[in-house]
Amino acid sequence: MQLTRERLLDAYRKMRTIRSFEEKLQELVLAGKMAGFLHLYAGEEAVAVGVCAHLGARDWVASTHRGHGHCIAKGVGVAGMMAELFGRRTGVCKGKGGSMHIADMDAGMLGANGIVGAGIPLATGAALTAKLKKTGGVGVAFFGDGASNQGQFHESLNMAQNWKLPALYVVENNGWGEFTPTEFVVPVSDIAERARSYAMHAAIADGMDFFDVFEKAGEAIERARRGDGPTLLECKTYRFSGHYVGDTLAYRPKEEAEAWKQRRDPLERFERRAVEAGLVDADDLRAIDGEVAAQLDAAVRAAEAAPLPDVADVLTDVYVSG
Amino acid sequence: MQLTRERLLDAYRKMRTIRSFEEKLQELVLAGKMAGFLHLYAGEEAVAVGVCAHLGARDWVASTHRGHGHCIAKGVGVAGMMAELFGRRTGVCKGKGGSMHIADMDAGMLGANGIVGAGIPLATGAALTAKLKKTGGVGVAFFGDGASNQGQFHESLNMAQNWKLPALYVVENNGWGEFTPTEFVVPVSDIAERARSYAMHAAIADGMDFFDVFEKAGEAIERARRGDGPTLLECKTYRFSGHYVGDTLAYRPKEEAEAWKQRRDPLERFERRAVEAGLVDADDLRAIDGEVAAQLDAAVRAAEAAPLPDVADVLTDVYVSG
């Protein structure tokens, strides 16, 4: 896929939206205006956006507890997301899901997931649908380094390879699973190595670099659409914040995060490269920053003003029938 | 470990016992004298015996639905086993377990297991005990090619490598999982490859050759006892019979089994090599054959004559206390 100026600006807008959306959330939670378990994606924006830049309406994404970025990248509207996190009736899940279950079937977003590893087979199933119904679509699972230690990872990748499914498995290796460093629980240095267990195609991308993710994901998705089977794509990235909003980060050396933030922030790197190469103007990006900020302010205001769910709604949406 | 004449004869005795024990079982089931789901190990004797030749009282083995061979190799008495399969009070599990749960804690045998893959973490736990209690023992899991597609395989091997446990994972690649050929569901040609996902040491043995299994298992177990961590040992072998007694084998080309039986029977190969090399006499082996046959006849007679469990026993052994 060609990276036109339009596409680049859209990618930047999505990355900026993710970053600003979550800065807003953090503020709101710390101010006591928002409840729930929130896991921030900040730092990893290039992964979701670099992958989803290749996806369209026929494609499905399954996500994790750290799902805001995948939602925004896949095109879920921030107004509905914000209302959801506020627990409003106007939320994209009517206030029933919250951050860990934010989803939008209309946008091909199969949900954040509170169960580490559980999105992997869901995306595999979406790929099976795509293959059998010949939709031309792909199923994409985003998941963490920690999730690659789950049985669901192993079983799903094996099945996908057996069936040569149009699937993409994006492992976001951000160096940590909760309070535990990845190397403490994953004895291989590259999780991409694990693809060999299934004779699966694999690739490694710099997850802090939109362009690298975009390229590697593009190749993998093309492969998948061609019918050449799934890929395990490892994106080396970093979780800027704590595991969840409120995490004291006592377990992580401060300098580690600082180094990543200062040298490898995906938004800054995107800007540097894109502007230097003359692909976009810094002014365009500043304009987008302003638009995003305004959009988010509006989303917060709308969510705060939106009606709460009706108490009786606790009983609805359990079954389609009966 | 040195393969003395005594050890060789013991190994042969165990392989012969497994073979004859199961021939007996097949007869008994087909004659309607024995009930239950029986999965025969015939053809794979060299694996269990080659590995267990290195094990002693401090070592633990966890097995599968196809567990008779592992029991006999680990030193469980055939009289108790036979009585168990007859559902007698004198059975090694008092008639409560049957073939799929045959076990003998006194012999370091953590049980056959009706859940494919479930023995793998059990052996891992035994290895953890060995490590923390410094017993010098190892935990050995036997399991099939099919089981290597289970999440429990993945999670256990990863943990064992993380903790450098004194564990040995013996995958008995017998070419089939029920009615499905291995290559249909395992996209790698060597399951040993899967060790790479955990940076684990791996080896491949000819599972039809006692000597090869003995050597490779010996190295792995020495490694484990030395504190150098676990090994995944793939033994290429073959299931002579159907998946269970009664299986019509409609799905498997007859010639395939014939070829294995005729050219690679582990008992015959053992005999050929050991006799040719002058390590044992054919006469010794024939004597053992006779002794084993007599022992099994006696076991059947004793089991048939043994008392049934008391009906009230259905309620006992659920809890240690309360």
Add this chain to the structure above:
Amino acid sequence: MPRILSTGQAINEALAIAMESDPDVILLGEDVAGGGAREAEGTDEMGGVLGTTKGLVKRFPERVLDTPISEMGILGTAVGAAATGLRPVAELMFIDFLGVCLDPLLNQAAKLRYMFGGKARVPLTVRTVCGAGMRAAAQHSQSLYWMTAGIPGLKTVIPSNPADAKGLLLAAIRDDDPVVFCEAKGVLMQRGDVPEGDYTLPIGQAKVVRAGGDVTLVGFGATVAVALAAADALAQDGTQAEVLDLRSLAPLDEAAILGSLEKTGRLVVVDESTPRCGIASDVAALCVDKGFDFLNAPVRRVTAPHTPVPFAAILEDAFRPDAAKVVAAVREMG
């Protein structure tokens, strides 16, 4: 015109009808086709470990999918496929294996719709074999339908005969919610009249299979036959038992249970499973709540004991509920 089929054959027929009438219906599971061997000369497919799906891969070669031994992957994939446009029928060989694949049912299939504010549907059917009696011991003989029946968002059905199996399975497959379809071992081999053609039975409705006014015997799956045998025995003493076949464990047909209790005033529920946290307790609890005014006697639960399933025939037979135990329970309650 009805024909005599086994429950397994009736299920096979229902699957064929479902696949014929809807191209989105697929089957997946271990050996549901019978392995890649199906292309080798001189070999034949197996159609599952009990032969239930035999012949289907030949008719629908792209829609009958053998899987690795990866239950979590099978069910998780089936949930994802169901949510995105297919209508999968996944086989979980024995319900005991829920231990290795509960999450896709518990936390995914059952909850997606609710968590997503009503936007998702998960038209998944899980066929699974349950029950004791085959000397298959503790890990292949459980009756764990209580685990799925207890999970909000799932439905659980269990037929007691071939004709019901066909109608309930067709209903389950066409239902837009995830349904666990339990095949009791005691029922699978049973033979009986099965209507031809395409028909469904409503999920959530119990059926009076024998009318009587003295006591209600509630059964389901394999225990319907037990209850009927008990009713025969009781009739010889002049006690007329009404036998209710639940058919559906979730939703539970409360009206049918209460209706029969109102008539008889006495109720025994017969359940193959162990006693704690099960269907039998739910039925009894319903009686003492909404049916309190109808009750003339204690509600008895005839279940297996609170133990794993033993191997030896003499123990396994003692483990299982039988007509004698039901008759004794009725007599005891006075």
Add this chain to the structure above:
Amino acid sequence: MPRILSTGQAINEALAIAMESDPDVILLGEDVAGGGAREAEGTDEMGGVLGTTKGLVKRFPERVLDTPISEMGILGTAVGAAATGLRPVAELMFIDFLGVCLDPLLNQAAKLRYMFGGKARVPLTVRTVCGAGMRAAAQHSQSLYWMTAGIPGLKTVIPSNPADAKGLLLAAIRDDDPVVFCEAKGVLMQRGDVPEGDYTLPIGQAKVVRAGGDVTLVGFGATVAVALAAADALAQDGTQAEVLDLRSLAPLDEAAILGSLEKTGRLVVVDESTPRCGIASDVAALCVDKGFDFLNAPVRRVTAPHTPVPFAAILEDAFRPDAAKVVAAVREMG
């Protein structure tokens, strides 16, 4: 001398005592230490996601084991370790995650002893957090203790206050059978007197926490506080409620339930979990079976509805049982 501690602190203390008094006791789970980071300068251990195990790795460095996110592996390994000589305390961060690790409990820990004819013992404790109220939504808020309570071979306990938590946990760890120890979210933060030193509470015994003659309110874990609040409210109308804290869900203290029912003739059971196949049904079923002659009124179950746990505060609050619902149930039953 009693001191005021939170339930989390009481659990921490119990773990320390257990580890001090028995070198075979080990802890394992995700972040129970807080990661390999503990050796890096300027960092500190976390002691689990709720801080419950904080400080233990420093005291027992070889016996507090951080694991990968591999619940099946954690529990399966713990079962193997328990059967071969250790006494592991495994942490399952939230009981919702049973979905990915049921087998080691269902088919291994619960059954080894029975299947092996009494030769094995599995002295395993699984600590796990359950319950709603933290806006954690459908996959982190369930009260799935009914799933473990229903499995023969397991025990399940759930304390309602800090002092009980300490005594029950020490009993669970020293029990030679596998015990699931449930930490209700509503109880974890609660503070109260906790005796010093080493003591255990018997598993399988309920406790009358408030005496009364008019109606029995059965609670456990977080619903004991609910029942007590309801009893306060009822007392204002002159209804004296007896509140029974089950403490142990399996085994169930049938004698205590029946004893109280005999006294009061009326019973309400309050359960945070969903209504089907749960502890509430078991208690009600017991009443209508062995307690039939004592019953003066229907047995009411105040539970969550048959739905997943919703996220929004207004919905989650409506989902949970509270004192008002208990009072209403008592009033309704006449």
